[in-house]
Amino acid sequence: MKIKIALLGNPNCGKTTMFNAVTGSTQYVGNWPGVTVEKKEGPIRGHKDALLVDLPGIYSLSPYTLEERITRNYLTTDKPDAVINIVDSTNIERGLYLTTELLEMDVPIIIALNMTDAAEKAGINIDAGKLSKSLGCRVVKTSASEGTGIEDLVKNTIDIASLKERPGSYPRFSRSTEDTLEMISLAASKFSGDLPKRWFSVNLFSRDPILRQLLPLEEGDMNEIEDLIKSCEESNDDDSESMIANERYTYIDGILKGTVMKRGAEGLSVSDRIDMVLTNRLLGLPIFFMIMWGIYYISIQTLGDMTIGWTETLFGTISEKVSALLSSANVAEWLHALIINGVIGGVGSVLGFVPQLMILFLLISFLEDCGYMARVAFIMDRIFRQFGLSGKSFIPMLVGTGCSVPGIMASRTIENESDRRLTIILTPFVPCGAKLPVFALFAAAFFPEQSWVAPSMYMIGIGMVILSGIILKKTDLFGGEPAPFVMELPSYRMP
Numbered sequence: 001m002k003i004k005i006a007l008l009g010n011p012n013c014g015k016t017t018m019f020n021a022v023t024g025s026t027q028y029v030g031n032w033p034g035v036t037v038e039k040k041e042g043p044i045r046g047h048k049d050a051l052l053v054d055l056p057g058i059y060s061l062s063p064y065t066l067e068e069r070i071t072r073n074y075l076t077t078d079k080p081d082a083v084i085n086i087v088d089s090t091n092i093e094r095g096l097y098l099t100t101e102l103l104e105m106d107v108p109i110i111i112a113l114n115m116t117d118a119a120e121k122a123g124i125n126i127d128a129g130k131l132s133k134s135l136g137c138r139v140v141k142t143s144a145s146e147g148t149g150i151e152d153l154v155k156n157t158i159d160i161a162s163l164k165e166r167p168g169s170y171p172r173f174s175r176s177t178e179d180t181l182e183m184i185s186l187a188a189s190k191f192s193g194d195l196p197k198r199w200f201s202v203n204l205f206s207r208d209p210i211l212r213q214l215l216p217l218e219e220g221d222m223n224e225i226e227d228l229i230k231s232c233e234e235s236n237d238d239d240s241e242s243m244i245a246n247e248r249y250t251y252i253d254g255i256l257k258g259t260v261m262k263r264g265a266e267g268l269s270v271s272d273r274i275d276m277v278l279t280n281r282l283l284g285l286p287i288f289f290m291i292m293w294g295i296y297y298i299s300i301q302t303l304g305d306m307t308i309g310w311t312e313t314l315f316g317t318i319s320e321k322v323s324a325l326l327s328s329a330n331v332a333e334w335l336h337a338l339i340i341n342g343v344i345g346g347v348g349s350v351l352g353f354v355p356q357l358m359i360l361f362l363l364i365s366f367l368e369d370c371g372y373m374a375r376v377a378f379i380m381d382r383i384f385r386q387f388g389l390s391g392k393s394f395i396p397m398l399v400g401t402g403c404s405v406p407g408i409m410a411s412r413t414i415e416n417e418s419d420r421r422l423t424i425i426l427t428p429f430v431p432c433g434a435k436l437p438v439f440a441l442f443a444a445a446f447f448p449e450q451s452w453v454a455p456s457m458y459m460i461g462i463g464m465v466i467l468s469g470i471i472l473k474k475t476d477l478f479g480g481e482p483a484p485f486v487m488e489l490p491s492y493r494m495p
């Protein structure tokens with residue numbers, strides 16, 4: 001018998017790091033059926049019969065984004081034997097929102113309070129025992145990147161999966177909401193089937209469109225439920241969906257009192273201080289340019305230039321040795337020239353750039369991992385907005401700095417049709433990973449002394465995106481207001 005374990009949590013809470021820590025290196029990467037969202041599976045190290053699945057990062061189980069729908073479907077149809085809910089300890093209020101929803105699904109669940117190391121540094125102290133009591137499920141402190149608490153987590157997860165240990169309770173809301181939920185649950189009880197009861201009534205109350213489609217509700221049943229919701233909305237002067245959201249946060253606040261201790265005043269964190277400079281209205285863009293310039297300077301001019309010398313010597317030696325070998329074998333003149341000048345000379349001059357590119361990619365992934373690339377999106381949003389482009393367009397374009405193909409695929413998160421099309425058209429202009437070597441090659445081959453050439457080509461690429469955007473925005477097809485844009489700036493981390 002195989003057991004299925006799902007890994008679930010907000011984006012950037014450390015799911016993938018945890019996945020790698022728990023499974024070791026044996027894993028299978030594919031796609032969720034029919035969509036281009038990555039699916040990762042692998043057996044847990046030391047427990048060959050337990051399969052771990054890395055679900056997409058989500059903030060809530062509402063059915064609005066593709067990621068949320070994939071996760072919900074997985075929970076309701078595939079029915080994992082246990083769910084590991086990863087919560088970022090430095091951002092516990094937000095992480096627990098998803099937890100309150102998961103507790104209603106009535107699956108065995110364990111909470112991994114991840115980033116314990118970062119929380120300790122920030123002076124946040126969480127009483128895991130108390131939290132476990134209030135939530136009614138097991139809680140383990142972990143640090144996926146430092147590898148602490150992993151064994152404890154695996155042991156407890158296997159435990160709850162084999163014992164089928166479901167949460168002891170679910171989040172309780174205020175009296176009036178609870179009364180309405182009770183009545184809805186009675187009115188719709190004959191349709192709930194084997195769906196989790198609490199999840200079912202809460203989602204009927206918040207008018208979950210997918211759940212409603214799923215149910216064989218008659219017109220009459222629906223009216224009865226709708227009346228119940230309406231009267232509750234009127235007495236609270238709020239719509240049912242935001243009422244539930246508020247209830248969840250109230251519940252979380254209640255739990256966290258006495259569970260989480262924060263040392264020191266509410267002062268600015270180190271991350272905030274760094275951001276005051278790096279995302280500064282005036283300084284942000286010049287700093288971005290300086291950083292890009294610095295990266296090219298290191299990877300092409302200084303460190304990169306040294307590697308050119310090494311590869312030249314290397315290929316020189318190879319070419320000498322082979323030449324001597326060929327001469328001693330009395331090879332025809334033309335074949336000698338073909339091998340020495342053509343093959344070794346030609347391939348050598350291309351391969352000569354490989355060390356430079358390795359340094360370049362290393363430095364760019366360094367920027368991505370420490371959190372600076374998210375700031376770049378934020379800085380660019382301010383500029384993009386002035387040209388009528390949505391800040392949401394910048395995420396696909398940012399992905400496009402790696403490769404246009406996933407960049408274009410990432411544009412599916414843009415709800416507005418014309419914004420999405422515009423983004424798809426513009427993303428290929430972004431200087432992508434495959435263009436960087438071309439810039440580097442041109443700059444190194446033709447302008448070895450001028451360090452500004454490569455970064456200028458980079459900036460001209462970005463300039464083209466903006467220019468084409470302005471032109472296209474003037475056409476009827478793409479006119480109109482850009483959608484508002486909200487994004488998360490994760491705290492800076494050691495890459």
Ligand code: GDP
Binds near residue numbers: 009014
């Ligand atoms: P995902 O989006 O949930 O898959 O998150 P990732 O696994 O990609 O992690 C996001 C970032 O958090 C990466 O830079 C990780 O190195 C970092 N990270 C993950 N776990 C920990 C942890 O326990 N402590 C610290 N300090 N950083 C972590």
Ligand code: MG
Binds near residue numbers: 016
């Ligand atoms: Mg991930």
